[in-house]
Amino acid sequence: MIALLRGRLRRRLEDRVIVECGGVGYEVFLPPVAMKGLGHADEVELSIHYHATRDQPRPILIGFVSDLDREFFEKLITVKDIGPLVAARALVAPVAELAAAIARQDERYLRQLPGIGPQKAKNIVAQLQAKVSKFALARDGEPATPEPARGGAGAPAGGDEGLRSLVWDVLVKQLGHRPGEASQLITDAFARRPDIATPEELFDEIYRGVKQ
Numbered sequence: 001m002i003a004l005l006r007g008r009l010r011r012r013l014e015d016r017v018i019v020e021c022g023g024v025g026y027e028v029f030l031p032p033v034a035m036k037g038l039g040h041a042d043e044v045e046l047s048i049h050y051h052a053t054r055d056q057p058r059p060i061l062i063g064f065v066s067d068l069d070r071e072f073f074e075k076l077i078t079v080k081d082i083g084p085l086v087a088a089r090a091l092v093a094p095v096a097e098l099a100a101a102i103a104r105q106d107e108r109y110l111r112q113l114p115g116i117g118p119q120k121a122k123n124i125v126a127q128l129q130a131k132v133s134k135f136a137l138a139r140d141g142e143p144a145t146p147e148p149a150r151g152g153a154g155a156p157a158g159g160d161e162g163l164r165s166l167v168w169d170v171l172v173k174q175l176g177h178r179p180g181e182a183s184q185l186i187t188d189a190f191a192r193r194p195d196i197a198t199p200e201e202l203f204d205e206i207y208r209g210v211k212q
Helices: 032-038 067-076 084-090 095-103 107-111 118-131 161-174 179-192 199-211
Strands: 004-012 016-021 024-029 043-051 060-064
Touching: 004 024, 016 043, 043 067, 060 067, 060 084, 067 084, 067 095, 067 118, 095 107, 095 118, 095 161, 107 118, 118 199, 161 179, 161 199, 179 199
Parallel strands: 024 060
Antiparallel strands: 004 016, 004 043, 016 024, 043 060
């Protein structure tokens, strides 16, 4: 199975590219956000999702500019009625933006994505809302890591301030929570589980608390 391709970009088509690696040209389907991410490069490195099934034995290679983008895509294709090509064509915005829309249950936003109608939007939210925190925290295709507190108004203090501030920013600026509400969600999560050490763990605990 092919997981990575590094080589010369020989041809660009509307939704795919031809990458030459070791004298072999590989046709790779690219989501819109990945095509944009290539820029004007002649040499490329693509993280590859290799798709072949009994019903569709001809392999399809779907390329991404980062492993994180591929991982998000592979979450998306676990959703009912979301096949690989539908999922790939829907990736028209950065993964962090798409994940934030899922986390805040923004079905209206999701319905605007190519190939995603009302029922698919509902399925995406229902199946992925609690599984996209690490992607909502991503910046430029890389997982977020706790950073020093930026001192946003209303941000919770105490404990790991960098971790708290990072998650507070996402809750308020991306997910639309009120500052006081975001602070309370974080405080309650740490009260239930004081050993939280990463943004992903904190988001997971916040979601668990909201569902109770």
